[in-house]
Each structure stands twice: as C-alpha cells, then as structure tokens.
Amino acid sequence: MATVKPSASVGSKLGLKPLNTHTLLYYYVPFQGVLSYTALSINVMNPSLVLRVFPRKDITNILLMNTLLGSGLYLYERPHLKSLGQKERILYSAFGAVTFSLGSVLIWAILRSVIPQNVPLCTVCGLGTSLALMKIARNYTEHVDTLTKKT
Template sequence: MASAAEARASLCGKLGLKPLTGQNILFYYAPVQGVLSYTALSVNVMNPTLVLRIFPKRDITNVLLFNTLVGSGLYLYNRPHLSSLSTKERLLYSSFGAVTFSLGSVLIWAIVRSLVPQNVVLCSVCGVGSGLAMIKIARSYTEHVDSLTSKKV
C-alpha cells in the first residue's frame, strides 16, 4: 500500500508539478508565479482601465511588478551560469536581470499601447502575446548562456 507522501508525489507527477520542497518553492513555483504576474502585468499596462474594472479599489501594478521581480530574480539566481559566483554577485546579477527585464517590458508595453488602437481585446492580446514572446526569448537566452558552462541544473 502506498504512503500518503508517495500518493502526493504521484499526483504531482501526473499534473506535471514538482513536489513541495523548499528548493522547488523558491526556484520552480516562485518563477511560475512570476510568469503569471508578468502576464497579468502586461494586461495591466496595456489595458489599465480593464484592470481597474476588476480591482476598482486598488491599483495592483506594484504587486504584479514585485511578484514578477521576485519570480524572475529567483529564476536567474538559480541558473547554472551564475552558480560559481559568490552569493553577493548572484544576488546582484539576478536582481539586475530581473529589474532590466521587467522594467524594459513595461517600457515596451507603454510604447506599444501608444501605437495600438484603444481596443480592449486588441490591447490585451498585444500585451499577453508580446509578454509570452519576451518570456520565450529570455528563457532561450538564459538556456543558451547556461549551455556555455559545464554546470547543469
């Protein structure tokens, strides 16, 4: 008979999820949550009135940006190409990468928003589409840089 822990691990595996360990929470689930926040941030920047209709009493921009920074920073911190550095350097480089990526994206979305007709659906599609494209490019780039090092995750 399988134990409860084995049953949970089996369920996680079937769902494509990793078991809840400290390592996985920091370097798998936090980056996944960062991607979700980043995607919501793209809609928020491209369509601020839509988000205000959903959350009328609170501007969630800073919450989404903070979660995006944490998720992308932890993703970068755990990459093999940074693993040989000191903790201080890893924090510095991963923070710089997270801030540059996130604020660069916000700037791109602000520019795109000024060029796209003010249509809720079109702005949302442009925001989410460009956000997913930038995530794909950033992930491919970090995987390429990681491939240049001998250490693997």
C-alpha cells in the same frame, strides 16, 4: 508474478514538483512570477480592464514586485551563475530581473501608445508580447547555461 509499477501522482502528471524549500523558491515562486508578469502585461496594455476586476486598488506595484521576485529567483538558480559568490549571484539576478521587467513595461507602454485603443486588441497584444518575451528570455538563459563549464 508481474510487478506493478506505481502510478504517477496527479501532481507529477500536471508537472508539479514536490513541495520543499528548493522547489518553493526556485520553481513555484518563479511560476507565480510568470503569472504576475502576464497579468502585468495586461495591466499596462489595458489598465481599464484590470480596474474593473480590482476597482479599489491599483495592483501594478504588486504585480511588478511578484514579477521581480519570480524572475530574480529564476535567474539566481541558473547554472551560469552557480560558480559566483552569493553577493554576485544576487546582484546579477536582481539586475536581470529589473532590466527584463522594466524593459518589458517600457515596450508595453510604447505599444499602447501606437496601437488603437481597443480593449481586445490591447489585451491580445499584452498577452502575446509577454509570452514572446518570456520565451526569448528563457531561450537566452538556457543558451548562456550551455556555455558554462560543467564542474
């Protein structure tokens, strides 16, 4: 008699993780931070586009706070910080999140001042740089993690 393997759930096929406190804090919030970071890049590079979508409210601070929270929790859970005490982990992850996020905003502001004021071009530059910076940041943190002694 052949055994039947259970099929993977739709959520796992999409790369979603089961919902619990750990995955909420260290998977879903950082993922939401990625979305906010990407939207922040568009907002900084092309504020008129975002104002068309949200005409009554400037969402820059909301996007920035979500980006900081997501990237901070991502860094807090990285293996290279696990051996530190909670205070140091919070301090270093907050520092990394703020440096990464505000550094990105500065890069986008400089880019916006040097490229032609063209809506599609600014949007593509914002999206492209946000994806590139996130890839570099992820590769960097993964490299630092490999240097950490396994305990």
